[in-house]
Amino acid sequence: MTSSAVALVISGPSGVGKGTLVNMLRREFPSLEFSVSYTTRPPRKGEVDGEHYRFVSREEFLRLKEEDFFAEWAEVHSNYYGTPRDEIERKLSEGIDVVFDIDVQGARQLRKNLKDATFVFIMPPSLEELRNRLRGRSTESEELIEMRLKNAEEEMSLADEFDYIVVNDNLEEAYEILRCIFISQHAKPRK
Amino acid sequence: MTSSAVALVISGPSGVGKGTLVNMLRREFPSLEFSVSYTTRPPRKGEVDGEHYRFVSREEFLRLKEEDFFAEWAEVHSNYYGTPRDEIERKLSEGIDVVFDIDVQGARQLRKNLKDATFVFIMPPSLEELRNRLRGRSTESEELIEMRLKNAEEEMSLADEFDYIVVNDNLEEAYEILRCIFISQHAKPRK
Numbered sequence: 001m002t003s004s005a006v007a008l009v010i011s012g013p014s015g016v017g018k019g020t021l022v023n024m025l026r027r028e029f030p031s032l033e034f035s036v037s038y039t040t041r042p043p044r045k046g047e048v049d050g051e052h053y054r055f056v057s058r059e060e061f062l063r064l065k066e067e068d069f070f071a072e073w074a075e076v077h078s079n080y081y082g083t084p085r086d087e088i089e090r091k092l093s094e095g096i097d098v099v100f101d102i103d104v105q106g107a108r109q110l111r112k113n114l115k116d117a118t119f120v121f122i123m124p125p126s127l128e129e130l131r132n133r134l135r136g137r138s139t140e141s142e143e144l145i146e147m148r149l150k151n152a153e154e155e156m157s158l159a160d161e162f163d164y165i166v167v168n169d170n171l172e173e174a175y176e177i178l179r180c181i182f183i184s185q186h187a188k189p190r191k
Numbered sequence: 192m193t194s195s196a197v198a199l200v201i202s203g204p205s206g207v208g209k210g211t212l213v214n215m216l217r218r219e220f221p222s223l224e225f226s227v228s229y230t231t232r233p234p235r236k237g238e239v240d241g242e243h244y245r246f247v248s249r250e251e252f253l254r255l256k257e258e259d260f261f262a263e264w265a266e267v268h269s270n271y272y273g274t275p276r277d278e279i280e281r282k283l284s285e286g287i288d289v290v291f292d293i294d295v296q297g298a299r300q301l302r303k304n305l306k307d308a309t310f311v312f313i314m315p316p317s318l319e320e321l322r323n324r325l326r327g328r329s330t331e332s333e334e335l336i337e338m339r340l341k342n343a344e345e346e347m348s349l350a351d352e353f354d355y356i357v358v359n360d361n362l363e364e365a366y367e368i369l370r371c372i373f374i375s376q377h378a379k380p381r382k
Binding site for chain 2: 120159160162163164165166176177179180181183184186187188189190
């Protein structure tokens, strides 16, 4: 027998293009559901509550965390992020494929709770290129960008813990590899 | 760092379409080299010595086997088949990707000698369909076909030992999965 539902965890430093790649994947595979994370950070332009994130207050987040609501949670750049546990488990048990877009800390934590998931690290071609992309996004101060870069360097040293590493130099090429990783997971024998 | 050379082992019952799938892969990826097996079986129509197989006598095969020349060898349907060890190791160490088309016994044995290889089982949609294909090939007696089917049934029970299982119902769909398995192997972290 080949495997049932696939849980695909996309992680990597801020600004590396995780969100873009996840969107491309969802466009090609409409039945793939997105794990909507909870966060305390304010919405960016164009972000819709319940679609990109569930935007909650710090108090609400901490209350949910106490209730063991999250399969993983992390504090990243002074904001909280978390993945709801029950919702994901329900989807997977119903045979629905789920894709996650989460930070590196969260992905490492999720590995403990979601052993059969596939973990993909999106790698920038270089720190210099990552700096350019974060500046290009231009929603953040130079100070915040330097903080993200410092974190990125640490995160990149953990890439080898992941099942796959996809270098996002050319977006089309990175996507081709990512879609192949997703497709190939369905051919794994059921454990 | 992501991985270097990929060793992709394609296996499965006789008549399942391994050869066709391997040829499609080599056409799309010309730098992928084919591991030419040694065999004592007579060439089929169109088969070229040194390209599809190295056709050797029974005496020659047994002599090589004694010299530990083979990374795996197997007797299948009264013929010997074997994979030359040194040649494969040299190619992989030079960073050349290699694809293998080998029987299920041989693949299981190769697993011991080539731990980092990726093992793919090509599965027929059903035994009935496999019988039709073997008859369609029409190079073999009905008796030989029944022997192959009996072996196929045993082999299919071992599919879960493989890294991936690709059902060859529709050739184009099976190929899309196989090429994705190959592409995704290049994104695995180096061990």
